[in-house]
Amino acid sequence: MNAQTLQKKLSDLPLERLRYFESVGSTNDEALAWAASGAPDLSLVIADEQTSGRGRLNRKWFTPKGTALAFSLILRSPAPALLPRTVGLAALSIADSLLVHQLAARIKWPNDVLVNGRKAGGVLIETVWSGTEIDSLVIGMGINVQRDSVPPAEDLQFPATSLEEELGRALDREEFLHDVLSAFIARRPQLGTDAFMKDWEDLLAFRGERVQIRVNESETHTGELLGIDSRGALRLRNEHGNVVTAQVGDVSLRPAA
Ligand code: ADP
Numbered sequence: 001m002n003a004q005t006l007q008k009k010l011s012d013l014p015l016e017r018l019r020y021f022e023s024v025g026s027t028n029d030e031a032l033a034w035a036a037s038g039a040p041d042l043s044l045v046i047a048d049e050q051t052s053g054r055g056r057l058n059r060k061w062f063t064p065k066g067t068a069l070a071f072s073l074i075l076r077s078p079a080p081a082l083l084p085r086t087v088g089l090a091a092l093s094i095a096d097s098l099l100v101h102q103l104a105a106r107i108k109w110p111n112d113v114l115v116n117g118r119k120a121g122g123v124l125i126e127t128v129w130s131g132t133e134i135d136s137l138v139i140g141m142g143i144n145v146q147r148d149s150v151p152p153a154e155d156l157q158f159p160a161t162s163l164e165e166e167l168g169r170a171l172d173r174e175e176f177l178h179d180v181l182s183a184f185i186a187r188r189p190q191l192g193t194d195a196f197m198k199d200w201e202d203l204l205a206f207r208g209e210r211v212q213i214r215v216n217e218s219e220t221h222t223g224e225l226l227g228i229d230s231r232g233a234l235r236l237r238n239e240h241g242n243v244v245t246a247q248v249g250d251v252s253l254r255p256a257a
Helices: 005-010 027-036 080-099 163-167 175-190 193-204
Strands: 018-019 043-047 068-076 105-108 112-115 118-129 133-144 210-216 217-226 234-238 242-246 252-255
Touching: 005 018, 005 175, 018 027, 027 068, 027 118, 027 133, 068 118, 080 105, 080 112, 080 118, 080 133, 080 175, 080 193, 080 242, 133 175, 175 193, 193 217, 210 234, 217 242
Parallel strands: 018 043
Antiparallel strands: 043 068, 068 133, 105 112, 112 118, 118 133, 210 217, 210 252, 217 234, 234 242
16 A cells, blocks of 8 residues: 555545555544644545554554554534534445445444444544534544454454455455445435435444443443434433433443343
8 A cells, every 4th residue: 555556546536635654643633633724625644554543532443554444534514413423424334335345234333333243443533623613524434454453352342353354355455445435425415314314223233132331430321222313322222111312422332241
């Protein structure tokens, strides 16, 4: 992977600008700084390695050199009402691209992409503010392509896998990147539609199963996962038979013991 081959592979997409790094701390950090200094809509930061990649809640996201996809897309002036849906848009774009390879992905709400029940990719969305308005969004995606991109089991709270492991064959990283970006751009205009929400809900992992949502140290909800509402909040039926919702935010979802 290098800047030239990437430019060529992505040349049919309406990407405004591209910055490639052989190694970077975090593509989201680069993209946040770039967005703050005026990067246009659909600018892309991509790295062959992240040395301090982040998950949510400042958890670490592993991106060993030459094995994975780590990139961040900048969206300018997002419609505030649709913000909570953007994480679904990113996860669905990865799922769309996996379907091309006959892999049925599921979305572990809100931000993880599972293949055969194991985590193969994640999404981290961060915001650039201008006063009280959202100026731009940075959509970070990390995808485990080769087997060596999977962190050691002792570093994981949830099992992980790679696309090549699931496919049993090699996968061209640049081509897969192209497919994910292309799916994202194609789906973006549908963000406000019911059809989009249905596509997202149809792919939810653990639907109909008992899960636990951990909001913080002292607040957890356990119940049957029913679906998502129009804002992308997760709907659960708790032990008392009441429907409760959890907003897209820094909450963690696990299958209930
Ligand atoms: P979750 O949504 O599962 O709570 P995050 O989305 O915040 O987790 O992702 C960070 C977590 O993902 C880390 O704590 C680590 O356990 C796990 N992780 C880190 N890198 C990878 C990777 N390349 N593939 C799969 N899982 C990873």
